Amino acid sequence: MTGPLPLISLALAAMGMLMVAVLVARRVVLAIGERRRRRLEDALQPVALDIIDGEIDPTVSYSRRESRALALIVARYSRQLAGEARANVAEFFEGRGYVDREIRNLRARRAWRRASAAFTLGDMASPRAVRPLLDALDDSRRDVRSAAARSLGLLGASEAVPRLIDCLVTRAIPTGVGGFALLTLGTDARGELRGLVGHEDAAVRSTAAELLGYVGTPADASLLITLLRDLSGEVRSAAAGALGRVGAESAAVALRATLEDRLPYVRAATAEALGAIDDIDATKLLVRQAESDLFEPARAAARALATIDPDEAIAQGQIPGAGPHLLNAAALAELGR
Amino acid sequence: MDQDGKTVLVADDDDDVLALVVRRLERDGYTVLTARDGAEALSVAQQHVPDLAVLDVMMPQLTGYEVTEHLRKDPATERIPVILLTARVQEADVSRGFAAGADDYIKKPFSPQELRSRVQAVLGRR
Numbered sequence: 001m002t003g004p005l006p007l008i009s010l011a012l013a014a015m016g017m018l019m020v021a022v023l024v025a026r027r028v029v030l031a032i033g034e035r036r037r038r039r040l041e042d043a044l045q046p047v048a049l050d051i052i053d054g055e056i057d058p059t060v061s062y063s064r065r066e067s068r069a070l071a072l073i074v075a076r077y078s079r080q081l082a083g084e085a086r087a088n089v090a091e092f093f094e095g096r097g098y099v100d101r102e103i104r105n106l107r108a109r110r111a112w113r114r115a116s117a118a119f120t121l122g123d124m125a126s127p128r129a130v131r132p133l134l135d136a137l138d139d140s141r142r143d144v145r146s147a148a149a150r151s152l153g154l155l156g157a158s159e160a161v162p163r164l165i166d167c168l169v170t171r172a173i174p175t176g177v178g179g180f181a182l183l184t185l186g187t188d189a190r191g192e193l194r195g196l197v198g199h200e201d202a203a204v205r206s207t208a209a210e211l212l213g214y215v216g217t218p219a220d221a222s223l224l225i226t227l228l229r230d231l232s233g234e235v236r237s238a239a240a241g242a243l244g245r246v247g248a249e250s251a252a253v254a255l256r257a258t259l260e261d262r263l264p265y266v267r268a269a270t271a272e273a274l275g276a277i278d279d280i281d282a283t284k285l286l287v288r289q290a291e292s293d294l295f296e297p298a299r300a301a302a303r304a305l306a307t308i309d310p311d312e313a314i315a316q317g318q319i320p321g322a323g324p325h326l327l328n329a330a331a332l333a334e335l336g337r
Numbered sequence: 338m339d340q341d342g343k344t345v346l347v348a349d350d351d352d353d354v355l356a357l358v359v360r361r362l363e364r365d366g367y368t369v370l371t372a373r374d375g376a377e378a379l380s381v382a383q384q385h386v387p388d389l390a391v392l393d394v395m396m397p398q399l400t401g402y403e404v405t406e407h408l409r410k411d412p413a414t415e416r417i418p419v420i421l422l423t424a425r426v427q428e429a430d431v432s433r434g435f436a437a438g439a440d441d442y443i444k445k446p447f448s449p450q451e452l453r454s455r456v457q458a459v460l461g462r463r
Contacts, residue, residue: 049360052449080354083448 040069048073052081054088056095071098075123079154086125093124103132111141118144122151130157137163137172146177153181161185161192165211169203179211186215194223202232209235213242221248228254233263240266244273252279259285267297275304283309287316290325298325306332343460344368344385348378348404349393349422354445358391358422361449362456375399379407382414389460391443391452394423394434402437409438418459422447 044066050056051074062070071093078089093099102124105117118136121129129151136148137160149167152160161182168178182189193215196208209227212220224246227239240258243251256279258270271289274282286308289301302325306313310333316322317330345367349355359369370385372378376398382390390408392401399407401421408414421434421442434442440459443452 045356049356052357052360053364076353077357080351080357080446081448082444082446083450085449086446 037069040066041073044070044073048077051092052077052085052088054084054091056088056092067096071096075120078123078125090125090127094126094128099124099126099128103129106132106136111144114139115141115143115147118147118151122147122154125155127155127157130155130160133157134160134163137167142173146173149173149177149181150184153184156185156188158185158188158192161189162196165193165196165204165207168207169201182211183214190215190217190220194220197223197227202230202235205230206232206234206238209238209242213238213245216242216246218246218248218250220246221251224248225251225254228258233261233266236261236263237266237269240269240273244269244276247277249277249279252277252281255279256282256285259289264294264297267293268300271297271300271304275300275307278308280308283312287312287326290316290329291323298323299328302326302329303332305329306336310334310336342368343389344370344387345456346370346372346378346382346385346387346390346392346417348372348375348381348390348396348401350374350396351393354393354422357449358447358452361452362391365453365456367456375401375404378404382408382417383411386414387417389418389420389456391420391422391456394421394430401439402433405434405437405439420455420459 048070074089074092078086081089090099099121102117102121105113106121108114108117114136118133121133133148133152133155134157137145137152139145139148145167149164152164164173164178164181167173168175182193189211193208193212197205197212199205199208205227209224212224216224221243224239224243227235230236230239236258240255243255252274255270255274255277259267259274259282261267261270267289271286274286283305286301286305290298290305292298293301302313305316306329313326313329313333316326317333319326322330345362347355347358347362347369348371349358350373355371355373359371362369370381370387372381374397378390378392378396379399381387382404390404392404394401396404401423405419405421408417408419418440419438421439422445423430423434423442424445431442441455443455
């Protein structure tokens with residue numbers, strides 16, 4: 001064979017080998033870097049734990065690399081901590097000037113820097129970051145707003161609840177992020193959420209009711225029961241779901257009445273709630289709904305029936321001509337045995 | 338603080354949580370055994386019969402609830418007090434923990450000071 005083909009083949013083979021060598025070298029460098037990082041982290045872990053316990057030694061200084069690694073470990077630990085330990089974390093980050101630096105970065109020109117600062121401030125546990133983070137919820141970039149929302153949740157900033165709900169309703173932040181922030185606030189958010197169930201905007205009432213289901217208690221039942229008569233179906237559905245989640249047995253009568261709601265998704269949420277509170281007196285109503293309602297509410301009723309009264313569910317499934325949902329309820333009850 | 342060599346088993350699949358809990362308990366004078374999943378926790382508990390088990394609820398292999406149930410069924414381990422460490426603090430989750438046989442629960446994120454008090458209280462009750 002003559003011509004340029006052998007040369008081209010040779011060149012391609014050489015390029016291929018060079019590429020493999022580069023990839024191998026890159027992998028080796030990364031592995032060495034990772035090993036070094038782990039060694040440094042192991043060495044600094046006791047120092048980080050001392051910081052969590054409030055035993056900061058101001059005389060010890062660290063190299064830039066060590067300081068960065070230490071900050072990362074303490075920030076990671078801080079996500080798992082509450083109470084006095086979080087205050088120690090805040091003292092560490094405030095004392096070393098990290099908090100002020102990240103607050104300044106919230107006004108950086110580059111969006112990634114603002115987002116990174118908003119995220120990091122949540123782990124630094126400093127209450128001083130709350131106000132700047134609330135302002136960051138108005139940032140033009142969604143990732144910055146999301147990071148700020150997450151951090152406000154971690155900081156336990158209950159004053160942020162109305163703004164977080166507003167951001168959720170207007171989709172300024174993703175539902176998952178907003179929900180996580182409010183759930184992280186937990187019982188601290190409860191008071192604010194109770195206030196928001198009376199809001200003029202149905203979307204706000206609905207979101208508040210839904211979240212109250214996660215952070216509320218059976219003591220919130222009476223408030224949620226009033227929402228079962230709300231003009232908005234979304235609100236009634238959210239209230240029914242919340243009553244089930246908080247285990248509000250006192251809501252049984254009101255929930256049974258809501259099985260007559262004109263909207264199928266409200267009836268479905270109500271049946272699920274009755275199942276969650278194990279309301280044995282709802283059995284007959286659930287059988288009827290499983291027999292004759294539309295798909296979603298009938299399926300929800302069948303599931304609730306199987307939870308509340310497995311014997312009745314099995315008996316209903318054995319009746320000749322039993323519908324698909326009652327057969328499903330019977331099968332679920334058998335499985336649960 | 339000397340705890341007369343009392344042994345505590347701590348099980349969590351999160352290394353950070355494990356490090357923080359172990360640190361608190363060791364500082365308080367307990368001897369600490371660790372496990373990173375439910376099956377390992379059960380095995381360590383059966384082998385060493387600790388004075389207390391602090392178990393994460395959501396662990397690989399076996400959940401904290403399941404480990405507690407297994408401990409309660411075995412005469413050798415049935416009396417080991419259990420504290421569940423859980424991010425799930427809804428009424429139903431807490432009830433499930435107590436139904437499984439847990440003695441107490443601690444919500445995550447947790448306060449090391451609260452952990453210390455709960456551990457002392459549970460060990461004091463037995």
